[in-house]
Each structure stands twice: as structure tokens, then as C-alpha cells.
Amino acid sequence: MMNNNRMLNQPSEQLNALAHSFEHGLEIGQHYVKLLSKLAQTDDAHDLLAATDELVNLDLDDAFVKFPQHYQVADYYLLLMGRLLEMHSNEELKITEDPTSHRFYATISSLGENVLFHFTKDAEGNAAFTDVNDNEPLFFLSLEHQMLRFNNKALVNYFIIKGLKKYSDLDLRSAIKPLLLFAQVLHDDLDFVIDRGILGTNNEQHYDLAKPELSLTVIDRLFVATAENDYMLFNLPKNNGAELRLDRQVNLELSFDPDDYSQQWFFAVHDPNNQVSFFDLLLHYQLIRDWYLSNRDSLAVKSDPLMFADDEREEQEESVTTESTVED
């Protein structure tokens, strides 16, 4: 075996080693540049995701070659979002770079140019999409686990409580669209698992309440509130909850499965075309909004963060399925 120390004592070897080190640093840089141009130019969703994933995890630090820190990790998420939406010709969400900080921001046309969004990264490595002046994570995104989950609590706080003070329900409805499209594209093009939360429109979807029990007094309050308008609150046939009949055959149900021992209460929205979400009802119906917000302690819908506990089999199976679909 050769002695390293002795070899490095030779000047030519030292130079060589230095050159190798520089070369390595430059390779990182070249790779970085390649990834950046792929992120900027590719029209393939899979390439885009791969580039983003690498950029997010790329360590530019090198002892010999220093690159100016230009973008932050969270920016790549926003660029991914912008590019994917651009590929599906959505123009409601625009990505712009702040000329001084070199940070990227998103604006949504119906909210105006002064409302800026970005991603932040949490300790678990998930990215959260938020208003820069607001700490409400509207959705969480994990590239590693290929999952996107909307956050119910933040959606209510940001759009229903704060948003409606400044914007019309229709503006807010348009503001949600690019976010939903992003989720849809991640699902359709990249096989991500999506949890739309209260934005989900499927009639079968249950929006579980966070609290295990519900006092019927809370439903009484909705009943009393309906006296002032045209909508009526009906009892369900098995006495397992109530149904509020709204316009155009849209119904909001608050009930539990009578055969379910746990009696988990949940909201469900039924409409003829599977197009209406619980969020839509909160946004468009003052009756429901006022009632929900003034009884939020009891009525709050579950709002799970993105958490991946590796020791839980269920979660592992979920990520295995996700990975296998990517390979298809």
C-alpha cells in the first residue's frame, strides 16, 4: 500500500489533487447550471420534477469553488409550481423575481399584485405555500413522498375570515383555482397523492370534525338561523344528523354513520354534479359561514399536517404505492 502523505509531498501530485478538487467543484457548478436550465426550459413534467428535486437537495458548498448563493431552496418549489401551471396555460398565477433580494414570489391575478405568496420549508422537509405576510400554510408539499395536502384550518383563516373582508366570494373562488390546478397537475402528470381537504368536491367525501363529540345544541343554532332565510334544515331518516337544503339541489349534511360505533361526525356536501366543496359553501353562504365560525370550536374540520412517520406501516405502504406509480 502506498503512503498518501508521501505521495502528496510531491508538488505535482499536490497540484493534481488541487486540480481534481477544483474540477469537482466545477462539476457541481456545471450540474447546477444544467439543472437550472432544465427547470427553466423543459416541457416535460417528469424532467421538471427531477430537476427541482435535485436542486432542492443540491449542496453547492465546496471548499475550493464558491458559488454566490442565488436562490433559496423554497424558491425552486415556487418555480416548479409556476412552470407546471405555465405548461397547462394557467395565467392566474404569476411568478416574479424580486430584483434586490433575488427571491421569487407568486401573485394571483384576482387578489392583485400586492399579495405575494411563497414557499417556506419546515423541519420535516415539507414545503408550505403561504402569503408572505401571513403564516397560514395553505397547502403542504412533499417532493420526497410525492404528496400535496391542503390545510383546512389555514384555508378557513386565510380565505374565509381574512379574505372576505377585502375580496368578493367570486374573487376568492378564482384565487383558489390555480392552487387546485397545481394539485390536479401534480396528480395527473406526476402521480402525486393529493388531499384537497375542504376543497374536495366529491359527494362521497367526508370532512371529519376534529372534536370527537358534537353537542346537538350546535345544530339547533343552525336550525334557528335558518328561520331568517329560505333554506330549511331537515332531520336525517335515521336520526343521525341534519341536512341543510340549499339552492340548485345542493345539500350540506352534518351527520355520523349510524352503523359506526365511534359516531364520528362529519360534513358532506351533495350536489348533482360533484362540483361543490364544503369550502364553496363557507365562501358563498353567509348562513353557513356565520354558523361555522361562531361555533368553530365544535365544528372545526380536521386539519392534518403532512407527517410521515416511518415506523407506521400504513404510511410506508402509502409511499410505496406512490413510488411504484411513478415508475409506470
Add this chain to the structure above:
Amino acid sequence: MANSGHEQAARDVSGIINQRISEKVSFLRQVEEAVKDHHDKKIYQLLDTQRYAKEIEHREQQPNNQSVMSLVDDITNYLSNFLSVNLINYLGKKYPFFYYEEYETGHYRIYFGNWWDRREFGELDVLNVRFLFNDDEYDKLKKTFELAHNNKRYNSDKIDKISAENDRLQDLIDHQREREEKRAKLQEQLKDVSSRSGIWESSKNKESRQNLLDALQKLEDEEEEARTAAQTIKDNEQVVLSLSKENTILSYEQKSILDTFSSFEDFELANRNLYANYIKSLSDDGEKQVTDDEQ
């Protein structure tokens, strides 16, 4: 000729018996036949010939033959159950807001609505085709319609009174600091006045001392009330909620009646004519009616 008179009487008696029996047999045969064909109209005619003649055929003077009608007295519950099928089906269309529960064979409770909270509203008398509304519940509804002319609800006054009381209690809670300041001031004054009391206390001094004591007592009473006010407010809110629930139920009932009949008076009129309207709606031909129902 006593004997022949007897024979004559015996012939008369047997004639009477034969006639009565054949009447009964004929009645029972007709009932049997009508039930077999589900000829409800015929059954109603047989059960109350007098009313049928008056309200359907517009003929007076058709007394009921109690002696034959009493033959079915012990099966009225079953007849009621039997006739309820078509009647409830009919009522479902004419009175879409009523729901029926058969709590024993042939006996039906009426519920008003299937909304979140609803009232038991009386009973359905199937054999006589009429509603037997619960007087108290019916009066509430009637009153609701009267009050609606003045844009008022059944419990509005009670709710307003309790709400005002809650406002007053909330005020007591909110002004605790002011009370304390006032009390300190009064006590200061009392000390001052008391220093001038004694055996030679002037009546004027005595009077102002008493006034101060009264004012302090009043503050103490308010303080006492304020201590329990939060709970009282909560209790009152529960009372208001149940009064509001009753208001809501009544407004749903009012809405339903207006949706189906254009006024409460029309609703009452329909109830009065229910027998005639229902019987007329029934087919003259039992068989046909059954096929209609099966379609």
C-alpha cells in the same frame, strides 16, 4: 182465535228475523266484497251511509243503520289500517308536510314536518277521514299566522324580554369597576357623616346617613347579582334558544302551509272538505283503483 194470532205473530217474528239477518248478511257480504276488491269508496259508504249520502250524493235523510254497522265494530282497527294505505298516499300529495306513525294497529300519530325539530300534531282518524289536531299545537300555529301580519313571531315578546334582561346583566358585569369607585366614595362620605352622629345627631344628618347606607346596600345588591350574572346569562341563552327553536318550527310550518295552500284559511277549508274531496277522488271501480296504485 188466540192460536192463529200467535201463529200470525210467529210468522211476523220470523219474517223480521229473516229480514234482519238478510240485511246483516247483505251488509257483511258487501263489506267482504269491497275489501276483496279494495273498493275503498264502497267501504266508506258502508261505514257511514248517512255522511256518504249527504256529502257525496248530496242526499239528506239517509239514517245510518246502526244495527248492521255495529257488526264491524270489533274490526275497525283493521279496517282503519286497511283504508290508511290509500288515504295516506292521497294525503302525502295534498299535505306533503304531514308524516304519520302507526303507533298501534289502525291508529296514526301526525307529525308536522321532517325537519330538525318537529312537533307531534295530533292524530289521523282514517275511518272518518279527518285530522284530530292537538288543540294546543293547533292554536300556536293559528296564532303564528295572526302574528305574522304584524311581522312578529310566536315567542318574540318573551325573547325580547329575556334579551333585555341579559343586556342589563351584562351591563352589571361590565360596570364592576365603576361600582367599586362609587362604593369607596360613599364609604368615605359615610365616615364623614358618621363622625357627626351621636346622641345629638341632627335629623338632617340622620337622613343623609340613611341615604348613604341605602345607596351602599343598593350597590351591594348589584354586586351580588353581578356575581351570578354570567351563569344567569348562560341559562337565559338556553331559554332563548329553545324559544327560538319553537319560533323556527312554527315558521317552517307556516312556510309549508303557504307553499301548499295560499293561506291558513284555505288550509282550514281543505280540512273541512277533506272527507268529500278524498272520497270523490277514489275510483268507483275498486279493481281499477288498485291498478292505479300499483303503477
